[in-house]
Amino acid sequence: MDDDVEIEMSPLCQELTDSGKTVQVEIYRGEEKGWILEVVDEEGTSTVWDDLFMTDADALEEVKSTIRDEGIGVLVGRPE
Numbered sequence: 051m052d053d054d055v056e057i058e059m060s061p062l063c064q065e066l067t068d069s070g071k072t073v074q075v076e077i078y079r080g081e082e083k084g085w086i087l088e089v090v091d092e093e094g095t096s097t098v099w100d101d102l103f104m105t106d107a108d109a110l111e112e113v114k115s116t117i118r119d120e121g122i123g124v125l126v127g128r129p130e
Contacts, residue, residue, distance in 0.1 A: 055080045060106035068122040091126045
């Protein structure tokens with residue numbers, strides 16, 4: 051049986067910087083019907099949203115909203 055899942059990366063993947071900190075925004079989908087949002091900080095720590103997004107643009111807006119409302123610090127470093 052072939053267990054390989056083809057991953058589709060969104061063209062909206064990008065780096066975002068705020069307050070001197072940078073994160074890599076990864077938006078992708080596999081067999082799921084929605085888009086997965088993952089943010090990786092400079093140390094390689096990953097934050098993945100539990101919910102799927104209808105569009106890749108919705109996922110990008112979510113991470114931008116999170117940074118705007120809570121600050122990029124919530125996406126950087128190990129969770130407490």
